[in-house]
Amino acid sequence: MATFILSVNGVDHTVEANPNMPLLWALRDLLNLTGTKYGCGIGMCGSCTVLMDGNAVRSCILPVSASADRAIITIEGFSTDGLHKVQQAWLAESVSQCGYCQPGKILTAAALLDKNPHPTTAEIDSAFENNLCRCGTYLRIRRAVQRAAEGG
Amino acid sequence: MTKISRRDFLKVSFTAGGALLVGTYLEACAPADLTDTPLPMPTGTSTAIPEPPFQPNLHIRIDTEGVVTLIIHRSEMGQGVRTSLAMILAEELEADWSTVRIEQMDASKGVNQITSGSGSILINYDRLRELASVARRILVEAAAQFWGVTPEECKAENGEVVRMASGERVGYGQLVAIANTLDSKPRPELKDPKDFKLIGTSLQRVDDPDIVTGRAIYGLDVRVPNMLYAVVARPPVLRGELLEYDSTQAESEAGVRAVVEIPGGVAVIAENTWAAIQGRAALKLTWEDGENESLSSEAIRQQLVDKMDAAIAEEKATPLKTIEAVYETPYLAHAAMEPVNCVADVCADVCELWIPTQNPQAVQEFVEARLGLPTIVHVTLLGGGFGRKLEVDYALEAVEVSKAFGGPVQVVWTREDDIQYDFYRQVTYHWMKAGWDNDGKLGLWRHYLAGQGISGVAYQAGTEVLNEDIAVLYDFDGRISTSYLVNLPVRTGPWRGVVSATNAFANECFVDEVAAALGRDPFEFRMSSLRKNDLLRAALELAVEKSDWDSPLDEGHGRGIACHKTYGQTSVAMVAEVSVKDGGVHVHKVTCAISCGQVIHPDMVIQQMEGSIAFGLTSLLKGEITYKDGRVQQGNFHDYPLLQMSEMPEVEVYMVEDSRPPQGLGEMGVPPIVPAVVNAIFNATGIRIRRTPIRPGDLLVS
Helix, strand or coil: CEEEEEEECCEEEEEEECCCCEHHHHHHHHCCCCCCCCCCCCCCCCCCEEEECCEEEECCCCEHHHCCCCEEECHHHHCCCCCCHHHHHHHHCCCCCCCCCHHHHHHHHHHHHHHCCCCCHHHHHHHCCCCCCCCCCHHHHHHHHHHHHCCC | CCCCCHHHHHHHHHHCCCCCCCCCCCHHHCCHHHCCCCCCCCCCCCCCCCCCCECCCCCEEECCCCCEEEEECCCCCCCCHHHHHHHHHHHHHCCCHHHEEEEECCCCCCCCCCCCCCCHHHHHHHHHHHHHHHHHHHHHHHHHHHHCCCHHHEEEECCEEEECCCCCEEEHHHHHHHHHHCCCCCCCCCCCHHHCCCCCCCCCCCCHHHHHCCCCCEHHHCCCCCCEEEEEECCCCCCCEEEEEECHHHHHCCCEEEEEEECCEEEEEECCHHHHHHHHHCCEEEEECHHHCCCCHHHHHHHHHHHHHHHHCCCCCCCCEEEEEEEEECEECCCCCCCCEEEEEECCCCEEEEECCCCHHHHHHHHHHHHCCCEEEEECECCCCCCHHHCCHHHHHHHHHHHHHCCCEEEECCHHHHHHCCCEECCEEEEEEEEECCCCCEEEEEEEEEECCEECCCCEECHHHHCCCCCCCCCCCCEEEEEEECCCCCCECCCCCHHHHHHHHHHHHHHHHHHHHCCCCHHHHHHHHCCCCCHHHHHHHHHHHHHCCCCCCCCCEEEEEEEEEECCCEEEEEEEEEEEECCEEEEEEEEEEEECCCCCCHHHHHHHHHHHHHHHHHHHHCCCECEECCEECCCCCCCCCCCCHHHCCEEEEEECCCCCCCCCCCCCCHHHHHHHHHHHHHHHHCCCCCECCCCCCCCCCC
């Protein structure tokens, strides 16, 4: 066990954790931020995606020891009012079915658009490689990213 | 230290998540330091007893603020039922949509709560409309009393009652007090569908704002006071048993609080999920593998083959020209993005569960029978269900863990647990034969299915499930379709589309083989073989028209068609366009036409078709569950992959005018997609895929 300072959604949290504990479980079980979802635990599905220093990362395979002192944004802190253009695009395109994996998808989209404001379809597909959705919302995710790229 | 009542703690823990759950308070379980002391009344509030809400039945509650709550008895797993049932309610109640809220019903008596068979709307459409209509008429009567006029002089409109002569209006909330005094039981007066204002529109789903902000509460997101986290070590071989275990090292893992033996395994209980997983990995376990220690997929298949060989040995010779083929499907996992999980709190005299379930009443029934305790079952949102969350195993296991430990626990299933201890889609082996005379007129059709039924805890079914939609859709002479049950130890369960999907694969691909053998166009052959008034005709015609069926194709491309009528309800036709290159298939586009009765929410129809196509394509293009030495060989998305975004075809959905009441949607797109693509692959390459999933090499021209 060791002590880490996690900066999550602009707030510093001190956590006592096994250094190998994935950030996912620290967020969910230690900080009670359950918007970040568990899907596979091996970085293959993207449900656990959070932003770290602006990059989309898979929190299920990122040890808490490598997450300390970095700026972490989860879906709860991404935009509390849901008015971010990516969230608005998600609502406008009615992307969600069960919705479980969508927080990870929304943050993946935000990181993509931050680096590439006008991605092609192939670039969107590439950014969403191993971002699985069992409900099959892929076409709408793609459209929502394009809508957000066009300004929402 | 400020004392907080357990009641308020629960409320806080849920509303902080923004969810629509109402936690039930269990005084019996409250720890000593969380006693339910009444909070002081806020200053300045009246001590008068507030008017209770108007609650004319199990499902509808209207409060004095005019908020209309649908107390919903079906589970939301992505199909949109919380929105569509609320729309039906609001339509007949003449509610103001902006005031409609949803509350999830706990397991209850007196109403069927099972979410299965694509039946939530089909079954509840008339019933909910009637209940809402009666409530509306009582509110109109209340308004009439308020104004001292007759009900005929008033009408309900958008959350208010209007006095027609004067145009005066009174909101539903203001009518609650009078409505509560009325002892009237009016008959329902249903709207003419042409007057619908909400039904038939694509409103935003009620849960969407919570989903995009991370506030939606699924089973894994439930947190109750003093809750710990648990994972369970289960026998690696199907139905194996625990001989002994050593938990010394597991118990020394940081955060691990206890290791307990339960029927069927060993649970590690910890302060967080990660510690529980680490603790489980540190267990030293000795299992008795038992009679399934050498079970293999090859041996399972051989049992199906043997059963079929015995069945077809009885077939008589025929003078007709015939073709034969065998179609096969494997075990498949559900792989919902949210693995199964359950929070259980077993106390001395009561048990309380929070669970993502499609089947709360079965959960309650099985748990009560196991524990002999009254059991409260709260239903959360489901991160996908697809039939897996109809089963009760994960609830029974969670109560065993809570009981053995003596406190509230969340039993988390890792992805590996979820895939390896699933109730899979059945293995099936379909023997097909067709025969025709010299004029090409069919006089013989055989579809014999050897397969496993449903072997679950809450669910068991034999040939009745194998026979689901086994009959070919077409009016051929000499049809015999029947099934042969093979008893196997593997746990199986309902999987989106169930056996209807594998039967459609065999029927619709083999019909395509017959059409090709006869030199007939697959669309024209189907149309000429359907009965005159079959609703499939309109769906097929529309799919063909919209897909530009006869237009030229690019080099290497092919087009295929298939249709199905799942559970005899909804007609769906699909045209798929594919290309095959270097042994791989790419599905470019699927044109879908559907005849599903009254459409409640057009965009949800499209969503369900898109989702079904992705689900079906995964079964055709991706993984399977196999056994070796009694063990499942897959465990996570690296060896049980799902369709990726880059593999998702363009999808167009068209709805056929259909005046029937609403028919099912959730599963209906799964059966036709696989044969549509398989038939398109044949059109492109001349290669017939008769076994799913497609394996490496299947599409290489030798």
